[in-house]
Amino acid sequence: MRKISADYIFPIASEPIKNGIITIDDDGAILSVESMSGIGHPTSDIQHYEGIICPGFINTHCHLELSHMHSQVSENAGMTGFIKELLGKRTSFSENQIQDAIAHADAEMVKNGIVAVGDISNNNDTFKQKSNSSIFYHTFIEVFDFNPDKADEIFANAINLGKQLKELPHSIVPHAPYSVSEKLFRLISEEAVKKNALISIHNQESLEESELFISHSGAMFEAFSRMGINMEIIPKTGLNSLRTIFPKLPLSQKILFVHNTFTTKEDLQWIKSNISNLISNIYFCTCPNANLYIENKLPDYNIFINENACVTIGTDSLASNWSLSILDEIKTIAKHYPQIPLQTLLTWATKNGAKFLGLNQLGTIEKGKKPGLNLLKNLDGMMITEKTEVVKLA
């Protein structure tokens, strides 16, 4: 049993507690959370830390299998340029290099206080590491193909890939609005409803993907045309990518939209008008450092806050990021949006992600839960700064 205290405890389930004390058992389960005044005189068996303590971080979007691509893709290449470079360089690595990079990235996330990850897989490279890791992984088996004639085959392959994960949690998900045929969307949706599965999809990461649907124009349209793809397969709808694919998603399931860099207030209001349970079923994952890496643009966080959207945080992959650290993502948001309260940022980084992944034991510091405990030190008052560090306490 340990008693841990800090200048502030952020249980996230409730308001911050000044000089709060957390008692945990040897397995890290929370026995109590209380304020110093609640226990009378502080006793010498309390470990006190300068800084704040929050629950373990939840990373809702990662591609662990791309870890060996660290520093391989140019910054600010734009979405189409990024995909092109990634595909060009992805195959020139040995099995050992790939596995070492995956193990290293998993260890990096543990050290950075991440306790659960929603991770995209296109192959089985990460499965061994996931089965041995202390991190909880939900694997999103990602599929993409424009050609409706190949949908059955692609989907069957995804089912088989999922079988290799055995008991490890997983679901089959579409890559992005622009890379999945109507038929493949239908197969994914039917399976998701049948299995009560979680859905994740890259969304509005670039303007190019919306131009594709609105007017059959732009960099992505031109790149696909040059690749010899029959562009009649992609419908010209006059609507942006989100509005085009929204009706194809299994709206009874929890859905995570990832990136949302170009999502507007009108888009969020449009979703609300089309679905009554926006708060409970739709989640918006932001990956700010990847957005800066690829497009050099951040989402407008104010609209998500004003529309009461449920925001989560992801690191994306080391192909498009400098680190796998939720704290580093928070630092970027705090730097550009200093007015967002710390309690809000930490809610995005912990509770909301745990809720999306359905992890009742994680995300908040409450009696009976085992959320992991992160000490954040070197804050400036209640502000996260460049100097802030995370230390995993439990």
Ligand SMILES: [Zn+2]
């Ligand atoms: Zn991604």
